[in-house]
Amino acid sequence: MNDPLLEARSLAKAFPSPEGPITVLSQVDFSISAQESVSIRGESGAGKSTLLYLLTLLEAPDSGELLWRGEPVLNKSIRAVNRLRAKLLGFVFQSFYLMPELNALENVLIAKRMLGGLSSADKTKAEGLLKRVGLEKRLNALPTTLSGGERQRVAIARALMNNPDIIVADEPTGNLDEHTAEQVMDMLLGLCKEEGTALILVTHNPSFASCTNRQLFLQHGAL
Amino acid sequence: MPWPLYLALKQLFPTGKRCSFYAATSVVGVMLGVMVLIIVQSVMNGFGHEIRSKIVDVNSHIRIEANQVFSGGEMLAEQVSQEPEVAAASPYAQGMVMLQYGAHPAFPIIRSVDTSAGPQVLDIDEYLMMGQLSDLDDESLIVSSGLANSLGIALGSVVDVYTPLMLERMKEDEILLPRELEVVGVFETGWNQVDANTVLCTLSLMQELYGLDEGVHGVAIRLHDEDKVVAVADKLNAMLPPGVNAHTWMELDRDFLFILGLEKSMMFFIMLFILLVASFSIASSLMIAVLRKTREIGLLSAMGGTPRQIAAAFGLQGFIIGVIGTTLGVLGGLLLLYYRNEIIHLFARITNSEAALLRYYQFSNLPVYYSWVDFVLIISLAMVVSTLAGVFPAWRASRLKPSKALRSE
Ligand SMILES: Nc1ncnc2c1ncn2[C@@H]1O[C@H](COP(=O)(O)OP(=O)(O)OP(=O)(O)O)[C@@H](O)[C@H]1O
Ligand SMILES: [Mg+2]
Numbered sequence: 001m002n003d004p005l006l007e008a009r010s011l012a013k014a015f016p017s018p019e020g021p022i023t024v025l026s027q028v029d030f031s032i033s034a035q036e037s038v039s040i041r042g043e044s045g046a047g048k049s050t051l052l053y054l055l056t057l058l059e060a061p062d063s064g065e066l067l068w069r070g071e072p073v074l075n076k077s078i079r080a081v082n083r084l085r086a087k088l089l090g091f092v093f094q095s096f097y098l099m100p101e102l103n104a105l106e107n108v109l110i111a112k113r114m115l116g117g118l119s120s121a122d123k124t125k126a127e128g129l130l131k132r133v134g135l136e137k138r139l140n141a142l143p144t145t146l147s148g149g150e151r152q153r154v155a156i157a158r159a160l161m162n163n164p165d166i167i168v169a170d171e172p173t174g175n176l177d178e179h180t181a182e183q184v185m186d187m188l189l190g191l192c193k194e195e196g197t198a199l200i201l202v203t204h205n206p207s208f209a210s211c212t213n214r215q216l217f218l219q220h221g222a223l
Numbered sequence: 224m225p226w227p228l229y230l231a232l233k234q235l236f237p238t239g240k241r242c243s244f245y246a247a248t249s250v251v252g253v254m255l256g257v258m259v260l261i262i263v264q265s266v267m268n269g270f271g272h273e274i275r276s277k278i279v280d281v282n283s284h285i286r287i288e289a290n291q292v293f294s295g296g297e298m299l300a301e302q303v304s305q306e307p308e309v310a311a312a313s314p315y316a317q318g319m320v321m322l323q324y325g326a327h328p329a330f331p332i333i334r335s336v337d338t339s340a341g342p343q344v345l346d347i348d349e350y351l352m353m354g355q356l357s358d359l360d361d362e363s364l365i366v367s368s369g370l371a372n373s374l375g376i377a378l379g380s381v382v383d384v385y386t387p388l389m390l391e392r393m394k395e396d397e398i399l400l401p402r403e404l405e406v407v408g409v410f411e412t413g414w415n416q417v418d419a420n421t422v423l424c425t426l427s428l429m430q431e432l433y434g435l436d437e438g439v440h441g442v443a444i445r446l447h448d449e450d451k452v453v454a455v456a457d458k459l460n461a462m463l464p465p466g467v468n469a470h471t472w473m474e475l476d477r478d479f480l481f482i483l484g485l486e487k488s489m490m491f492f493i494m495l496f497i498l499l500v501a502s503f504s505i506a507s508s509l510m511i512a513v514l515r516k517t518r519e520i521g522l523l524s525a526m527g528g529t530p531r532q533i534a535a536a537f538g539l540q541g542f543i544i545g546v547i548g549t550t551l552g553v554l555g556g557l558l559l560l561y562y563r564n565e566i567i568h569l570f571a572r573i574t575n576s577e578a579a580l581l582r583y584y585q586f587s588n589l590p591v592y593y594s595w596v597d598f599v600l601i602i603s604l605a606m607v608v609s610t611l612a613g614v615f616p617a618w619r620a621s622r623l624k625p626s627k628a629l630r631s632e
Contacts, residue, residue: 049630053625053626053629056525058521058524058525058625058626058629059624059625059626078529078530079529082524082527082528082529083527085525085527086526086527089525091522091525091526093522093629095518097518097519097521097522097629098519099230099233099519100237101233101234101237101238101243102233102237102238103238103239106233106238110226110229110230110526111526113226113229114226114523114526114527114528115527140238140239142237142238142239
C-alpha cells in the first residue's frame with residue numbers, strides 16, 4: 001500500500017515503581033496506512049493503552065522513533081504536536097468522556113471549535129454524522145439522558161468530526177452490553193470504511209478483531 | 224468565540240438549563256459582597272460629607288489664632304478679606320459661661336458670631352429653627368436646640384449668664400452681677416457635639432463678658448473654594464507675624480476626621496469578608512469541577528487543547544462570575560440606595576419605630592454620597608478576588624498530564 005500515515009520504530013516505555021522501573025513496552029514497531037484497519041489485542045495490563053498513548057504522543061516514549069505522515073514528531077513543540085494530532089487523529093475511549101454541560105450536537109461540534117471557528121456547514125456536517133449513528137432524534141439531548149451505547153455513538157461522531165486520517169479506539173465497547181457493543185462496533189467499522197478513515201482498535205473481543213484488515217497481539221512488551 | 228471561553232460559559236450556563244447551581248450561588252455571593260460594600264460605603268460617605276460640611280459651617284474653613292488674646296482683630300480680618308480666595312473673614316471670641324434659667328444651670332460654650340450685613344463666615348441663618356440672626360444684639364443670645372430642650376428655654380426667655388470674669392473680680396472684692404440676656408433664636412446643626420451645649424452672641428457682648436476690651440481670640444475665614452484651604456492657610460502663615468497662626472479646619476478637627484475615616488475603613492474591611500467568602504466558594508466549586516472532569520480534561524488535550532487553553536476553560540469561570548456578580552451588585556446597590564428612604568420608612572412603619580428613628584438620628588432621610596474612587600476600588604477588588612479564585616483550579620487543570628488524566632477511573 002501507500003506510505004504509512006503513522007509509523008513507530010522500536011518504541012520503549014518503562015514506568016518507575018518502588019521496585020525499580022517496570023518495562024511495559026520494549027521495541028515496538030508499528031505502522032498503519034491510509035484506510036487500513038488494525039486491531040490490537042492483549043492481556044489486561046499488557047500495555048495496549050500505553051501503546052496508544054505513545055503512538056498518539058499523549059505520553060512521551062523513553063526511546064524510539066515516531067512519524068506522523070512521514071514526519072518525525074518526537075522533537076516538535078507541544079503546540080505543534082497538538083495541532084497535528086487534532087487533524088490526524090480522532091479518539092474513542094472506553095468511557096465516553098462527553099462534556100456533561102453540552103448536548104449531543106454541541107459535543108460533536110466542540111471538536112471543530114477547538115481547531116478554529118465554526119461555520120454553518122460544520123453544523124450540517126455534525127447533524128449528518130449524528131444521523132449516521134442513528135441519533136438524529138437526540139441532537140439536543142444531554143449526555144446524562146443518553147444510554148451508554150448512544151453516548152458512545154456521539155463520541156464516534158465527535159471523533160469523525162474533523163475528518164481525521166486515523167481513529168484511535170481504546171476498548172470502545174468495554175462498557176457496553178454484548179448486543180449494544182455489536183451495534184456500536186458495526187457503526188464504527190462501517191463509518192471508517194465509508195469515510196476512508198484508518199482505524200486502530202484495541203479490543204478484547206476476537207470477533208471484532210477479525211473484522212479488521214490486520215490483527216496484532218501485544219505480548220511481553222512487543223507486537 | 225475561542226473555545227476555552229465557550230466551554231467556561233457552557234459550564235456556568237449549561238445547555239438546557241438557565242444556569243448551574245454553582246454559578247447561581249457564586250454570582251449571588253459576589254453580588255451580595257459588592258452590593259453591601261457599595262451601600263455601606265456610600266452611606267458612610269454620605270454621613271461623612273454631611274458632618275464635614277457641618278464642621279465647616281460651624282467652625283469655618285480657616286481660623287487665625289494666637290497664643291493669647293490679641294487686638295486688631297478687625298484690621299486683620301479686613302486685611303485677610305483682600306485675598307482673592309477669601310469669601311469672608313471676621314474676628315471672634317469664644318469661651319465658656321454658666322447659664323441659668325429658673326433653677327436650672329448649664330455650662331455651655333459661648334461663641335461670638337458676625338452680625339454685620341456683609342458676607343458671613345458662619346452660615347447660622349441656615350440652621351436657625353426659631354428667631355432671626357438680625358434680632359441678635361448686645362442684650363441677647365441664640366441657644367442651641369439641645370440646650371433649649373434641657374433647660375426648657377423658649378424664644379423670649381430671659382437667662383442669667385455668669386462669666387469667669389466675675390470670679391476674677393471676686394478675688395479683688397469686686398462683685399459683678401450676672402448679665403440678664405434674652406433668647407432671640409434657637410439653632411440646630413445636626414452635629415450633636417455643637418447642638419448639645421452652645422450659645423451664640425455678638426462679638427462686643429463677648430468682649431464685655433470676658434473683659435477683652437478690643438481684643439479677640441481669632442479670625443474665622445470662609446473661602447470661595449473649599450479645596451484651596453491648605454494652600455490659603457500656607458499663604459496666610461507666611462504673612463502673619465510670629466505667634467499668630469492660621470489653622471485649617473482639618474487640623475483643628477483632626478481627631479474627629481481621623482475617627483470618621485477609621486470607621487469607614489473598618490466597615491470596608493469587615494464587609495470585604497463577604498467577597499472573600501464568595502471567592503472561596505468559587506474556588507472550591509471550581510476545584511471540584513476540575514477533579515470531577517479529570518478525564519474530560521484528558522480528552523480535551525487529546526483533541527488539541529494546550530495547557531493554557533485548558534487553564535482558561537476553567538479559570539475564566541471565576542472571571543465571568545466576577546463580571547456578572549459585580550454588575551448585578553453595582554446595579555442592586557444603586558437601586559437600593561435610590562429607594563433607601565422608602566425602604567427605611569417602610570421598615571420603620573413595620574416595626575413601629577418611625578418616631579424613634581427621627582428622635583435619635585435627627586435625620587428623616589439617609590444621606591448618601593457616591594464616590595467614584597470607592598466604586599472603582601470595590602469593582603476592581605471584586606474582579607480581582609473572583610478572578611484569583613479561578614487561578615488555582617485552572618493551574619491544577621493545566622498541569623494534568625493527558626495520559627494520566629485519561630487513565631484515571
Ligand atoms: N503512570 C503509570 N505508572 C506506573 N505504571 C503504569 C502507569 N500507567 C500504566 N502503568 C502500568 O503499565 C501496564 C500497562 O498498562 P495499560 O493500561 O497500557 O494496560 P492495558 O493493556 O491497556 O490493560 P487493560 O486491558 O486492562 O486496559 C500496567 O501494568 C499498568 O499498571
Ligand atoms: Mg487499557
